[in-house]
Amino acid sequence: MLWYKLKTWYGGEEALVKEIRRTVPPYLYDDVFVIYNERNLRRQQRSVIELEPLFKGCVFLTCEGTESLFRRLEKIPAISRLIATGYLSMFPLMEQDARFLETISGKEHVVRLSYVLRESVDSDYCRIYGPLEYLLDGIEKIRFSSRFAKVHKNLWGEDTVIPLGILLDVDVNEKALYQGTEVMTEPLKADHYTVLEVRKDETGRNTYRVRETVTMIPRGERAEKMELREEQKKVHMAV
Numbered sequence: 001m002l003w004y005k006l007k008t009w010y011g012g013e014e015a016l017v018k019e020i021r022r023t024v025p026p027y028l029y030d031d032v033f034v035i036y037n038e039r040n041l042r043r044q045q046r047s048v049i050e051l052e053p054l055f056k057g058c059v060f061l062t063c064e065g066t067e068s069l070f071r072r073l074e075k076i077p078a079i080s081r082l083i084a085t086g087y088l089s090m091f092p093l094m095e096q097d098a099r100f101l102e103t104i105s106g107k108e109h110v111v112r113l114s115y116v117l118r119e120s121v122d123s124d125y126c127r128i129y130g131p132l133e134y135l136l137d138g139i140e141k142i143r144f145s146s147r148f149a150k151v152h153k154n155l156w157g158e159d160t161v162i163p164l165g166i167l168l169d170v171d172v173n174e175k176a177l178y179q180g181t182e183v184m185t186e187p188l189k190a191d192h193y194t195v196l197e198v199r200k201d202e203t204g205r206n207t208y209r210v211r212e213t214v215t216m217i218p219r220g221e222r223a224e225k226m227e228l229r230e231e232q233k234k235v236h237m238a239v
Contacts, residue, residue, distance in 0.1 A: 001030060003098035005156065006059040007089045008082065016059050016079075016088070023076045029063040035101060037111045039165040040147035040176075047147075047167070047176035047185065054111055054162065060093075060101070097155050104131040114149070115188045116142065116196075117169045125211070128194045132164050136194060139208045144168060191216055 008016050013034045020032045037054040040047050063069055070090070073079050082088035093101075105111050114130035128136065138152040140161075149164045167185060176185050195211040 003093040004061045005091045010056040028069045032061045033109045038113045049178045113165045116166045126196045129188045
């Protein structure tokens with residue numbers, strides 16, 4: 001599957017998606033969409049989770065081929081005007097960029113909140129779950145009070161800043177507003193987590209260092225493995 005980035009003006013993303021879906025035959029492309037990002041906007045000591053475009057002014061299109069699609073797009077008056085005036089440009093994505101975007105946004109094209117769970121208020125160590133795990137080497141800063149991490153990633157040949165929303169341990173199992181609807185935040189279901197060390201350097205700036213990735217064993221499976229080890233120990237002692 002080929003990925004293309006359609007660059008337009010900020011605020012015009014969904015209008016472009018609708019125009020393509022309305023005028024381009026569906027057999028010419030697989031999907032056209034905006035990648036959204038969950039942001040945890042704290043208001044009055046409460047989580048208010050909103051969706052915003054991860055990349056301003058960017059629409060993504062996937063397809064098997066491009067020649068007939070490009071010719072079709074250029075014949076659509078609204079789109080041809082955008083191309084002619086410079087308000088729309090199309091770029092193919094490298095395979096590694098496409099894989100990365102697909103990994104962090106999933107089939108719903110939404111980058112979910114990452115969980116940053118501190119072992120204690122005074123601890124230098126955090127457990128990281130979620131999309132932030134794929135960007136740990138690009139962290140510039142984590143704002144715990146503002147619930148976001150500012151990270152850098154090389155995409156389409158340039159340094160790209162990505163603001164990722166986070167949930168802290170105090171936010172889990174609490175009421176939150178999600179797109180205007182009241183929900184309960186739940187612990188992330190994951191089979192592993194990454195331990196991140198957060199320390200200040202000589203200038204007072206935070207530094208971030210990955211210590212280890214831990215695989216979590218489901219409770220039932222953990223009990224079975226413990227029983228197996230006990231049986232193996234008994235056999236060994238008997239021998």
